[in-house]
Amino acid sequence: MTTGVILLLVLALGAMAWLFGRARGLAMVAAASTANGPAIGAVHSRPFYHGAWVAMLALAPALIVLAGWGIVGEGVVEDQLVASLPQAAQPATALDRAALMNEVRGLASGDLPQAFNPAAPGLARQYAAVKGNFTLMAGAVALTLFAIGGLWAFSRLRPDFRARNQVERLVRGTLIVASAVAILTTFGIVLSLIFESIRFFELVSPSEFLFGTRWSPQTAIRADQVGSSGAFGAVPLFWGTIFIGAIIAMLVAIPLGLMAAVYLTQYARPSVRKWLKPMLELLAGVPTVVYGFFAALTVAPAVRNFAVSLGMADASAESALAAGMVMGVMIIPFVSSMADDALSAVPGSMRDGSLAMGATTSETVRRVLLPAALPGIVGGVLLAVSRAIGETMIVVMAAGLAANLTANPFQSVTTVTTQIVALLTGDQEFDSAKTLSAFALGLVLFFITLLLNIYALAVVKRYREAYD
C-alpha cells in the first residue's frame, strides 16, 4: 500500500464524513419541521456546514500526518536501511548514499536488471518490506486521527451548534497559515544560506572570501597533493558577474529597451503596437536554457571569430561578450516595460506643453519626458541589473568557469551563479569547503539582489508619488 493509495482512501473517507455530517444536519432540520414546513432558525446552521465541520476536523490531522510522512518518509526508510548495513559497507558520502538508494529503488521496482553496489540487492529485498511497514504505520496513525477527529466533531452536532461559525473560524485559520508560507520560505532561505555559510566561514576567513583575488575551489583528494587547500577569493567572481550582468548586458539592454519603449509609447500606431508588444512578450517568455544554448552554439563562435579577425589569436571560445550580449537581449523586454511604466507616469500636461511650444516629438522625449521619467527608469534599470546578476543558465552555458580578473570582453570570465552550479553538481561530499562555498556565494547573491530590489522599488515608488 503506497502513500498515494492511503491519501486517496483518506480523501474518500473525508467525503463520506462530509456526507454523514450533512445527513445529521438534514435529519435535525427534518426533526424540527412541522406540518407548516421547516421551522426557521430551529437549527442554527445549514446541513452543508455540519458536513463541512465533520469533514474538516477529520481530514486536517490526517492530512498533516500524511504530508509530514511524504516529506520525511523516504529519508526515514533510507536511514533504517543504511543503518542495517555493516559498518564497512556503509556509504561514505551523501552522494554515494543517494546512488546506492537509487539502485535499491531501481532493483525493488524491477526497472534495474542489476546493480553495481554489492550491498544493493540485499537492501532491495528489505526495501519493500521496510517501506511497507513504515507506510502502514503512518497510514494507521492518519486513520486513527481521522476517526478521533471525525467522531468528536460528529458528537458535537446539535441543532443549536454553530457549525457555520466554527467552519469559518477554521477557514480563516487556514488562510492565515497559507499566507505564512511566504514568510516561512523567506526564513528558510535566509537560515539555510546563513547556516551553511557559517560552516564555510569556519574553514575560510570572510575577509579572504570577500577580498581575495584568487578563486580555485578544486581541493585535491589527498592532503599531500599540490593545491590541496584551494583558494576562495571571490573577487574575480564578483567582477565577472558585474562585467557580464551589469555592464555588457546593460549596454545592450538599456539603449534597445529604452528606445523600444519610446517608440511604442510615442510613435507606434495602435495597430503596429498590437503586433510589436507581443513580440517583446515572446522574447520574455523564451526559457533561459534556450538563450544559453543559442549563446553557446551560435553567438560564442561568432564572437570568437570576430576576436580572431581583430588579431587576438588566443581568443577564448567562451567569452564574456557572448554571454553578456545574449543576456542583454533577454533583459530588453524587462527594461522596455519598466521604461514604458515610467514614461506613462509623466503627466500628459508636460508633454502637451512641450509640443505646444513647437518642440518636435523627439525633442519632447529627450528634453522633457526622459528627464522627468529618469528616476523611474533608473529604478527599472536597477531591477533589471538584479535580474541579470541572478540569471544562471546563460552564463553556465556560455561564460565558462575560468575565474579571470579581466576587462577584456573576449576573454572568459565566470560568475557567482555559474560557480554555484559548478560547485554543487560535481561529485563531492557535502561538508567540504568547496560545496559550502556555494552557499556563501548564494548568501552574497541573495543580499545584493535584495538590496538592489528594495532600493529600486523605493526609487520607483517615490517617483510615482512625486507625480500623483
Next chain:
Amino acid sequence: MATVMPAEAAPQARTPTDWQAPDMQRRIAARYRAERNFRFLGLAALLLAGAFLVFLLGTIVRDGWSGFQRTEVQVSVTFDPAVLGVDPAAARGPDGLTILRRADWVGLMLVSANRLGPAADAVSEAAWVRLRDAVIADPALLGQTRTIWVPATSNIDLLAKGKFDLDAPAESRGVSDEEVSDWRLLAQKGLIRTGLNTTFLMEADSTDPELAGIRGAAIGSLLTLLITISIAFPIGVLSAIYLEEFAPKNRWTDFIEVSINNLAAVPSIIFGLLGLALFLNVFNMPRSAPLVGGITLALMTLPVIVIAARVAIKAVPPSIRDAALGVGASPIQVVFQHVLPLALPGILTGTIIGMARALGETAPLLLVGMRAFVTDVPQGFADPATVLPVQVFLWSDDVQRGFIEKTSAAIIVLMLVLLLMNSLAIYLRNRFERRW
C-alpha cells in the same frame, strides 16, 4: 508717476521671424531630420529585438526539425534459433517471453549486419532491440528470414540528412571517409530510408544520439508540475484571499507582503540552494525526484500566483461584496461564493503563466539533482527523473554531434508546450475577464 517705466520693460522693436530665411530653413530641416532619425532609432531597436527573436527561433527550427526524423537501414535477418541460442519449442512454451528476452540478439544483429558487407558499421549499436521486439510481437518469425529496418548510427543519420560539409577536408568535417563511403553504398542500393523519429518521441534518454528520446523528460516535467501546481495554487490563492479580504493593517501583514514581493525577485537559483539544504540535507528527501523539484518550483511560483490572484481579487468591484453582505452573507461566504468565482479567470491566467515559467526553469532543478541520467520513464514522484529544460541543458553539453539536432528538437517541443500554455492563458483572459 505711472508713466515712468524701467528701461528693460520698454517694448522692444522686434522684427518678425523670417521663416523663409535660408538659416531658418536649414535649422528646421535639421530638427526634422533629427526627429526622423530618432523615430528610426526607436523602430530599429524594436526591429533588432525582433530580428534576434526570428534568428534565434530560425536557427533552432533549422537545426531541430531534422531531429524529428531518423534514418533507418534495411537488413535482411534470418531468425536462426541456433544463432540466438534458443530452443524454438521452448520459445513457444509458457516461459517463452523470458527465454526470448535472454536470447543472443546482439549476436544475431552482428551476423545480419555483416551481410551489408563493408557498410556493416552503419547499423546502430542498439539495433538488436528491433529484432527482439519483432520476434516477441510475432514468435512465428523464428527460423524465417525477413528484411527489417533498423536504426542507423548517428553519423549515417546526419549524413543522410546532409548535415556534413562533404567538401571539407576529412579531419575537420567530423565524419570519417569510411562512414561516407558506407553511406554512399547504402544509398546506392536503396537500403536507407528516412522517416518519423518515433524513438525521439517515445523513449527516454540514452548515451547514443540515435536512441535518445524526450519522453522521460516530458513525463518528468509533467510529474514535477503536478506537484508544483497542487502546492502553489491552493496556498497562493488562499494567501491572496487573506491579504486582500481579511488581513488587518498591521506589522504581520506588512511583513507577509514584503516577503512575497521579495520572493518574487529572488534569483531562481537561490530556491535551488534552499531545496538542496532543506529538503535534501535536512529532510533527507530522495535526490533527483519530481517530488523535491516540484516543491522547490512551487515555492518559486508561489509569489507569482499570489500577486496575480491579488490583482484579480482587487478587480472585483466592492458593490458585489456590499450586495452580498447586505443580504446577510458572512464575510467568508462573500469571498468564497461571490468574489472568488468572479476572480477565478484572472487567477487561472496568472497560474498558467506561473506554471509556464516553472516549466522553463532549469537552474534550481540542477541543484536538487534533477540532472540524473535516466534511461527509464519515471513512474512515480520519488523516482529519479529529469525535466525538459534540464534535458536540453544535458544534451547541449554532450560532445557528440548528433545531439545538436536532438537539443534543438527538444527545444522545439518545449517552446510549443510553452506557446500552448500562454495561448490558453490569453484565451482565458479574453474569454472570461470582465471589465466592470
